[in-house]
Amino acid sequence: MAQSTIEHRETSGTFSLDGGTWDVDNNVWVVGDDQGCVVIDPAHDLDVVADAVGSRTVEKILLTHAHDDHAGLAVEAAGRFGAPIFLHPDEQPLWKLTHSEPAPSFHRLTDGFQLPVGDATLTVIHTPGHSPGSVCFYSQDLEWNGASPVVFSGDTLFQGGPGATGRSYSDFPTIIASITDRLLVLPKDTVVLTGHGDSTTIGAEAPHRQEWIDRGE
Structure with missing residues (x-):
């Protein structure tokens, strides 16, 4: 079996919530071997996503959370790639703020759930705070630029601190607890592959936890 790898694409569009709209650049991650793959947060431009997928079968569409810049094209992606949404x-x-109906072929992600992807496994880590059902996907098997393990953090943890919590359905103490109890306990060399912006590591972010708390949301 071929080794599973990570493909990255950046797409551009908007994020809307609470009556505001902002321009954003999103990271889209495609994980798999030369036969099949999963797509994490297919944002803004499905042609760009399809370029990363290539001729492979998309087995799952994994959403770190349901803000429209991450999940707005999920139903269209499910139809285009013939894959269920998780x-x-x-x-x-x-989800209901963006979509009038439940996702077709909807599958529930739960904490600790393991998702096989080729010869790798993604483990779901529930990290509420940025939103109630935000999750990260952790893998000891995957490498990014030669470094391992990796965690796909969505909008929970970025280079420089936690995701935003000043909008509906978010909470600053909750995201700090999630990062502290669920992410900062991962190996320090874990590469954090974020929903926006540059990657970082758990070891690079951990020393700044008190600064985040002092800074607030």
């Missing part, structure tokens, strides 16, 4: 059930209130 989302944490606590994201339903946010």
Whole structure:
């Protein structure tokens, strides 16, 4: 079996919530071997996503959360790639802000759930705070630029601190608890592959936890 690898693409569009709209650049991650793959947060431009997928079969569409810049094209992606959507059930209130109906072929992500991807495994880590059902995907098997393990953090943890919590369905103490209890306990060399911006590592972010708390949301 061929080794599973990570493909990255950046797409551009908008994020809308609470009456505001902002321009954003999103990271899209495609994980798999030369036969099949999963797509994490297919944002803004499905042609760009399809370029990363190539001729492979898309087995799953994994959503870190349901904000429209991450999940707005999920139903269209499911139809285009013939793949089921996976989302944490606590994201339903946010999903309904963007989609009038439940996701077709909807599968519930739960904490600790393991998703095989080629010869690798992604483990779901529930990290509420940015949104109630935000999740990260951790893998000891995958490498990014020669470094391993990796965690796909969505909008929970970025280079420089936690994701935003100043909008509906978010909470600053909760995201700090999630990062502290669920992410900062990972190996320090874990590469954090984020939903926006540059990657970082758990070891690079951990020393700044008190600064985040002092800074607040």
